[in-house]
Amino acid sequence: MPNASKTAKQLLESALSMTKKRAFWLSAGFFIALLLIDLAFPFRVNPRYSTLVTASDGTVLHAFLNEEDKWRLYTELDEITPLLRQTILQKEDRYFYYHFGINPVSVGRALAKNLTTGRRTSGASTITMQVVRLLEPRKRTYGSKIIEMLRAMQLEWHYSKDEILQLYLNLIPYGSNVEGIKSASMLYFGKLPQVLSLAEITTLTIIPNRPSSLRLGRKNPYIVQERNKWLRRFEKAALFDPQVIEDALREPLRAERREAPKLAPHLAIRLRKQYPQLPIVRSTLVPARQTQAEQLTRNYVNRLRSMNIHNAAVVVINNETMNVEAYVGSADFNNPYDGGQVDGVRAVRSPGSTLKPLLYAVGFDKGLITPKTALNDVPTNFGGFEPENFDRRFNGKVTVEFALANSLNIPAVKVLSDLTPSVLIDYLKKADFQTVKKQSAGLGLSMILGGCGVTLEELTRLFAAFAHEGQWKGLHYTMDDKLNAPSSPALLLAGKGSRKTSHPKDENARAEGVGERLISPEATYLITSILTQVTRPDLPNNFDNTYHLPRIAWKTGTSYGKKDAWSIGYNRRFTVGVWVGNFSGAGVPELNGANIATPLLFDIFNTLDYNSPTGWFKSAPDVVRRKVCAESGDVPSEFCTHQLLDYAIMGVSSTRKCQHVKWVFTDPTGQRSYCTECLPDSGYIKKLYPNLAPELIAYYELNRVPYAKIPPHNPACTRVLEVGAPVIISPNDGSEYFLEGQQLQLACQAANDVKEVYWYLNDRLYQKTSPQQPLFVTPPLGKVKISCSDDKGRNTDVRINVIAVN
Structure with missing residues (x-):
């Protein structure tokens, strides 16, 4: 008997061992089969989302339809509040976090009910299965249900529960072309999901099951009845505090179909084209600044319409971060008659005189000029090019600072001629002037007067370099300028691999970048000092002697034909660029940078940064003061009796001696001059005369300006x-x-x-x-x-x- 008992025990153990092996191999086979099915029939999660452009603080600026003309706004994980999560799970799938995509208990109960009643009364769909159905719609059959279950397990295999819930909330239908809880929240309640009340969340929870009969905005009384039924169920389930439930029951339903947000349209369209793969693009715009800039621009252009001036564009740059905080492409985007949809920030226009500060800064850095260097503002022909000043007048001998502050053309062309256009073109290329790069082969001296193409964006970015001590930096339009398309759009759109927008500390880190040196801090300081002067002709008439004048450095410009009026200004905090004109290209006699563009520039600065406490720019280390001759701006010689103080750059600025006068041999009466070959024995004297350039002599003669003339040369001279x-x-x-x-x-x-x-x-x-x-x-x-x-x-x-x- 002991042997028989032992044999039975061995047989039992052998049977159990065989059963375990069979169970293991069955499980392994099932797992391998699922893996092969997953590989052979991958579940592609790639819904097409609408593009949403937000401000730097997350405020929604602009929303776009997706490729299928649906409103499907992307709901981020942090927008799914605990209140929203509890409500949706209580209604749709209480055991969502416990099953593997299929709830066997619900499936068994639904199957038994359907068999006993002879009709389909319950589908037992989990949230995961509903996501599958929303992504891959099929006819409602038992075969489709089995496929949904398999796909649900696939989905659970690849994605976390939170990501699946996020997908569900992004895809649920709300009737018409509205999909996703964020779309419904924005379009019917005008707010983001994270600020919805319990009553509003419950309302949006019940709509997807009956989007046709529960039409928001049309059947609100009926929706309130259905909403309250579910609120009572939540009360019975003790999901929320009774007082919270009572407050939600009494809350009126104020749902109506609203327009999608359409703020900052020009930048929004630009960012959508630049980042087509992203459902949410967080721009650098500051809502308050954007609104102020838009209102000021619209109101200002409305006052100009009687002068046949119909448009303007504005860019506001934060100098600390290089973030673009306001971007106004036109006065009215919805005005088709005046080209409102044209983006004036990127339109290529003639710069007028706005490049002169860069020219003179380069001249300072090359040692060609200093602020007191004398230049001749007289009629001059530069190889067939005869520039004229804006007022068609000439000023004779002027200083560099006077020429820049008064935006004189002939001195600027003279400096560019000495510098050569290719040098200035290289600087503009370094500052990323795209049109100049394309036109460089054909550009000449006229470029300094507007004979090239620039954009408001390029000009404003250039002037921001003056606010950065000559360092040129790129502009930031998004809070993360390193945005790249993820390797798998599906991962991004399902929540995996989505890029978080940078925090303020990140943007500060970007702003602390050194940038690229364009001009020296010394030349920058000299230019800023000149552009800060208020005694200048480009000061608007109505701002003369007024407390409304902001403390800024600014430069105006007017293109040939009076088609473009510019005014670009900066202080420590901001750089603002303004363009005013017509997108049609029509010129206007009254159009000029001083009286048309600058008032808007001043209004924007007074609104954004009135009485700024930031302080002003400090002198650069190698800027020194020295005495120069008032006649030439050069280092005084022994004949320079009139001297004044000038700025110079140590080790760079020229140290040539002044030669504004020269010795001339004349007879005692000053009627005749002699050369060394014909000096008379009867006597002569040595006298100082102005050493004037021929073009200045011609100007004096033509305009009968008195000057000390050198007497005619001795006619008896044999040489x-x-x-x-x-x-x-x-x-x-x-x-x-x-x-x-x-x-x-x-x-x-x-x-x-x-x-x-x-x-x-x-x-x-x-x-x-x-x-x-x-x-x-x-x-x-x-x-x-x-x-x-x-x-x-x-x-x-x-x-x-x-x-x-x-």
Whole structure:
């Protein structure tokens, strides 16, 4: 008997062992089968969401329909409040966090009820199964139900419970083209899900099961009845405090279909195109600043309409972070007649005089000029280019700071000519002026007066470099400028791999970046000092001697044809760019930067940063004060009796000695001058005379400006050709010329020590050349005076008569 008992025990143990092995292999086989099915039939979770653009504080600015023309706004995990979670789970799936996608108890109960009644009375769908049905709609059959169960297990395998709940709340239907609880919350209650009350959440909870019969905004009384039924159920389940339930029961339903948010439309459209893969783009806009800028721009343009000026654009940059805090592309986006949907911030326009600060800053850094350097504002021909000032007047000899503060054109062209356009183009390329990069091969001296293409965005970013001591930095339009498309859109849209927007400390870290050096802090300080002056012609008439003038550095500009008016300004906190004009390109006689664009600039600064406590810019380390000659701006010589203080950059600014006067030998009466070859034995004196440039002499002569003239050279001198005035050998004095499309050659002979000669037509400078270089011109018809002056101030005139051949 003991042996038999032992044998039975062994057989039992063997049977149990076999059963365990079979169970293990069955489980393993089932698992492998599920894995193979998952690999063969992957469940693709890739819903198409609407794009939502928010402000820096999370305020919703603009919402867009998705590719399927549906409102499906993306609900983030942190927007699912405990109140919302409790309510939705109590109604739809109380055991959501405990099952594996299928609730076996509910399935068994539903199957038994359906079999006993002979019809389908319960589906036993979990939230996970509902997500599957929303992603892959099928006919309501038992076969479809089995597929839904398998897909639900797949979904549970790949995603967490919170992510599945998030997907459900993003996909549930609310009738028409509204899907997702965030869409319904925004479009029917005008608020985000996290601020919904219990009554509002319950309302949105019951709609998806009956979106046709429970139409928000149309059947609100009936919806209130159904809502209250569920509130009573929550009360019986002790889900919420009784007083909270009573308050929710008494709350009226104020649901109605609202317009989707459409604020900051130009930037919103831009960001949507830039980040098409993101359901939520958090911009850098500050709602209060954006609203203020939009209102000021709209109201200001409304006052200009009587002058046939219909649009404006504004950019506001926070200098500390380089965040764009206000972006106004046009005065009224919804105005199709005036091109309201054109983005004026990115439209390519002529900059007028707004590039002059950069030009003079480069001149400071190259050691060519200082603020007191003298420049000649007189009629000048730069190889066929004859610029004029905005007011068509000339000022004679002026300083650099006067030329910049008064936005004079001829001195700017002179500095650019000395600097060469290619140097300025390189700086503009470094500052990321895209159109200048494309146009660079064809740009010349006219670019400094507006002969190139720029955008308001580029100009404002350039002036922000002046607020950063010459460091150029890129602009930030989103709170995370490192946004990239995730490797799997499905992960992003389901909650996995979604990029959190940066916190304030992150943006501060970005702002602390060094940036790229564009100009030196010293040159920046000199430019800022000049642009802060208030005694200047581009001060608006109605701001003269007024307490409304903000403390800013600013520069205006007006394009050729008066098509574009600019005003860009900055202080320590902000840089603001303003463009005013017509998107049609129509010019307006009254349009100019000073009186049209600057008032709006001042209004914006006074609104954003009135009486700013931030302080002002401090002098750079290598900026020094030195005495210079008031006549030339150069280091004084022993003849410079009138001196004044000037700024200079240590080790950079030129130290050349002043040569504004020179010694001339004359007779005692001052009627005749001598060279060293013809000094008389009878006596002579040595006297100082102004060393004036030929173009300045011509300007003085033409406008009868008195000056100390060097007496005519001794006519008895035998070396007139070698050491005297240039001799014009072509054309012949007193001759008639019959021209039929040809050009006339100008040629001269000059002394060996002459390096440059200046040719004038009717007392207007045409071009300077070397003495040996022939020059071809097309003279005007009629009597023409042709003059040639050398770099010693000596001059020769001839007169000819030009006749056209018929």
